Amino acid sequence: MRSALSIDLISCAVISGILPLLFLPQLPSPSTWWGVAVMTVLCAGCRINQLRLLSIVLLSFLWSTLYAENIYRQVDGYVGRTARVQGEIVSAHINTQQSQTLLLRVTQIDGHSLSWIEHFTLPLHFSMTDQIISQQMAAGQQWQLNLLFRAVHSRLNQGGYDQQRRAMATHQPLIGIVKSAKVIDESTDIRQKLISRVQQVITPLATRDIILALAFGERGGMQPERRSLFLQTGTAHLMAISGLHISLAALLGWVLTRGIQYFFRNRYIGLWFPVLSGWITAILYVWLSGANPPALRAFLALSFWMLLRVKGINWTPWQVWLRIITLLLIFDPLMILSDSLWVSCLAVAGLIFWFQWVPLPDWITLRYRMLARWLHLQLAMMILLIPVQLFMFHGISWTSFPANLVAVPVVSFVTVPAILLGLLFCWLPSLAILFWRIADYSLSGVLYILEALQQGWVTTAGSMLLFSGLGWLLIICWRLSLWRCGLFTPWITFIAILVPFWQKPDETWRIDMLDVGHGLAMLIRQGEQAIIYDTGNRWSHGSMAEKEILPFLNWHHLSLLGIIISHQDLDHIGGLEVLQKVYPEAWLRTSVISSGERCQQGDSWQWGHLTFNVLWPPALTTRAYNGNSCVLRISDGKYSVLLTGDLESGQELSLVKHYGDKLSSNILQTPHHGSKSSSTISFIQAVNPQATLTSVSRYNPWRLPAESVEQRYKKSRIEWISTAKSGQASVLFYKDKYRILTFREHFMPRWYHQ
Numbered sequence: 001m002r003s004a005l006s007i008d009l010i011s012c013a014v015i016s017g018i019l020p021l022l023f024l025p026q027l028p029s030p031s032t033w034w035g036v037a038v039m040t041v042l043c044a045g046c047r048i049n050q051l052r053l054l055s056i057v058l059l060s061f062l063w064s065t066l067y068a069e070n071i072y073r074q075v076d077g078y079v080g081r082t083a084r085v086q087g088e089i090v091s092a093h094i095n096t097q098q099s100q101t102l103l104l105r106v107t108q109i110d111g112h113s114l115s116w117i118e119h120f121t122l123p124l125h126f127s128m129t130d131q132i133i134s135q136q137m138a139a140g141q142q143w144q145l146n147l148l149f150r151a152v153h154s155r156l157n158q159g160g161y162d163q164q165r166r167a168m169a170t171h172q173p174l175i176g177i178v179k180s181a182k183v184i185d186e187s188t189d190i191r192q193k194l195i196s197r198v199q200q201v202i203t204p205l206a207t208r209d210i211i212l213a214l215a216f217g218e219r220g221g222m223q224p225e226r227r228s229l230f231l232q233t234g235t236a237h238l239m240a241i242s243g244l245h246i247s248l249a250a251l252l253g254w255v256l257t258r259g260i261q262y263f264f265r266n267r268y269i270g271l272w273f274p275v276l277s278g279w280i281t282a283i284l285y286v287w288l289s290g291a292n293p294p295a296l297r298a299f300l301a302l303s304f305w306m307l308l309r310v311k312g313i314n315w316t317p318w319q320v321w322l323r324i325i326t327l328l329l330i331f332d333p334l335m336i337l338s339d340s341l342w343v344s345c346l347a348v349a350g351l352i353f354w355f356q357w358v359p360l361p362d363w364i365t366l367r368y369r370m371l372a373r374w375l376h377l378q379l380a381m382m383i384l385l386i387p388v389q390l391f392m393f394h395g396i397s398w399t400s401f402p403a404n405l406v407a408v409p410v411v412s413f414v415t416v417p418a419i420l421l422g423l424l425f426c427w428l429p430s431l432a433i434l435f436w437r438i439a440d441y442s443l444s445g446v447l448y449i450l451e452a453l454q455q456g457w458v459t460t461a462g463s464m465l466l467f468s469g470l471g472w473l474l475i476i477c478w479r480l481s482l483w484r485c486g487l488f489t490p491w492i493t494f495i496a497i498l499v500p501f502w503q504k505p506d507e508t509w510r511i512d513m514l515d516v517g518h519g520l521a522m523l524i525r526q527g528e529q530a531i532i533y534d535t536g537n538r539w540s541h542g543s544m545a546e547k548e549i550l551p552f553l554n555w556h557h558l559s560l561l562g563i564i565i566s567h568q569d570l571d572h573i574g575g576l577e578v579l580q581k582v583y584p585e586a587w588l589r590t591s592v593i594s595s596g597e598r599c600q601q602g603d604s605w606q607w608g609h610l611t612f613n614v615l616w617p618p619a620l621t622t623r624a625y626n627g628n629s630c631v632l633r634i635s636d637g638k639y640s641v642l643l644t645g646d647l648e649s650g651q652e653l654s655l656v657k658h659y660g661d662k663l664s665s666n667i668l669q670t671p672h673h674g675s676k677s678s679s680t681i682s683f684i685q686a687v688n689p690q691a692t693l694t695s696v697s698r699y700n701p702w703r704l705p706a707e708s709v710e711q712r713y714k715k716s717r718i719e720w721i722s723t724a725k726s727g728q729a730s731v732l733f734y735k736d737k738y739r740i741l742t743f744r745e746h747f748m749p750r751w752y753h754q
Contacts, residue, residue, distance in 0.1 A: 021065070037062055141186055144184055155547075157727065238408065374405070395457055399457075400456070563587070600618070
């Protein structure tokens with residue numbers, strides 16, 4: 001008789017089968033899928049436990065890839081299609097800094113009502129960012145919209161944020177471009193009415209944006225300065241409605257019910273009533289938060305834990321942790337792509353690990369034990385969550401320990417209960433305002449303390465990820481006394497971590513065309529020093545320098561020596577002010593009179609073993625337009641790159657006439673984003689590059705690059721590389737060769753990036 005597999009082994013097998021969704025370059029083809037299915041059946045029928053376990057791994061793989069494929073196909077079917085859509089507004093995210101983002105639950109497409117299967121497989125939520133229409137919308141309303149469907153497209157750079165992965169993880173991979181809109185039912189739901197009522201009451205309060213985030217999960221209106229403050233003090237987790245807040249809501253419901261039970265007769269006092277009350281309170285709080293994925297996951301986990309307690313089932317903390325994760329991933333395999341899931345899992349795992357491996361010493365007296373436990377807990381979060389901070393935020397806060405020491409108890413035991421009580425008594429404004437003011441005063445005090453601790457934030461390079469788990473490793477070595485094993489166990493591991501730091505990169509220099517949407521930003525690098533050519537775009541609430549350039553520089557631990565501006569269009573000069581503020585010692589070259597060092601035809605300079613030659617413009621100007629772009633040829637004596645800015649056809653012909661074959665370069669930056677006004681045949685023939693790099697956004701109003709220009713390069717057998725398709729494009733130059741690497745095809749080829 002074959003022995004039964006344990007639940008823990010089954011859970012590990014399920015997670016192992018779903019895990020490949022994180023790194024698969026593409027989803028399996030139908031023939032591969034069916035081949036794996038046949039193998040699954042064969043393994044399941046065997047008596048050998050290892051093969052039966054393998055069948056569970058394969059079955060989980062089949063389920064997760066089928067789930068992903070269904071959503072992928074639906075997206076593929078709707079992208080580029082215009083349709084008449086009817087649906088209900090799920091959430092109107094409050095955002096004072098930019099246009100609102102709304103989520104729509106689709107009920108009909110072109111008059112066809114969706115079946116329950118389509119509801120299950122379709123990405124029913126998608127974003128809309130039309131400000132005029134969105135201002136008229138509110139949650140619960142029914143609208144009919146004529147939409148152009150587009151796929152969520154993310155700028156992809158090393159060290160940047162992956163919006164496409166998040167979109168797939170949250171089932172929001174479509175964007176609806178509104179062509180026309182008509183309201184069908186103007187009535188709003190209870191949650192929207194409650195939000196509007198609370199907004200009116202708390203308008204005078206200084207921290208109303210944070211209160212709305214904690215009460216309803218509406219973080220769109222939070223001031224950018226406060227977002228940065230919470231991030232740089234390691235307290236950003238407090239601003240998301242997560243497990244801590246859901247548990248506090250359940251605890252509040254439990255405490256209130258226990259208070260009511262004080263007036264009951266003994267025979268009516270039981271366990272079920274307060275537990276049920278706490279569970280219902282948690283449900284209400286999840287509903288208030290808009291049932292966002294982190295809150296929903298936390299509620300499911302809490303419900304599972306409460307059921308175990310009520311039933312008297314005694315599982316170990318690790319068993320509860322493992323089995324809850326398994327249930328969540330079976331329910332929705334795409335959760336494996338969610339950053340918030342990884343944060344939650346690692347945080348809980350860290351706490352279990354800490355309390356089991358680093359328990360409080362027995363000599364601490366009962367009088368100081370509560371304080372010691374609190375310090376002990378915060379120390380755990382600071383040390384064991386370093387991997388999450390480095391991976392997600394590319395930095396670490398050395399003041400996160402004192403920041404959380406103050407902020408967590410205040411927000412958890414003063415602010416959140418006050419907000420919950422304010423919501424409970426919202427229909428009695430005179431009483432509710434008392435609780436709203438308590439929440440406001442407590443948050444103001446927290447902000448005051450956090451501002452004093454903000455300077456503890458330090459950005460880190462991507463290589464520091466190798467050290468992020470050192471805290472875990474040292475604790476294991478200490479508890480298991482591994483240092484007594486000689487050099488082999490701990491020291492070999494430590495040396496292996498250091499090996500990448502001893503290895504010098506093979507390339508002698510490189511260029512990186514960053515994916516900055518419509519604009520340009522190119523880095524020329526030697527070692528850990530860089531010069532940037534153009535700085536991307538900017539807008540009222542940010543810039544590409546903050547979003548993409550600085551994270552890339554920090555990720556690679558680069559120091560910026562100089563800035564070259566091709567011309568003064570906003571999509572090329574937008575990030576200059578930000579970069580000069582961060583790197584005040586960096587020199588500046590432009591083709592503008594009295595604006596840094598000059599960039600004029602005939603100028604040249606040496607940097608390391610690279611020679612920079614300025615080919616255009618012939619004279620400086622007071623305002624540099626496209627035709628005044630600073631054109632540079634960079635050469636190491638064997639390989640060369642030609643940077644052209646937004647040069648147009650007239651200037652291209654002048655360059656061909658003046659330089660002829662001397663323009664010849666291995667790599668060309670496509671002039672003017674591939675516009676029809678540039679890239680003349682004579683210019684392409686004179687440069688004769690092996691590849692041309694085009695910086696352009698996927699959905700730009702100018703429809704760049706022009707198809708005729710792209711075909712012109714391809715007919716000349718020149719490799720065409722576009723940031724809209726490939727993300728970041730890097731050219732690595734070696735002594736005897738060079739390589740072109742792109743983000744989507746080489747650095748991180750993933751199925752959800754395609």
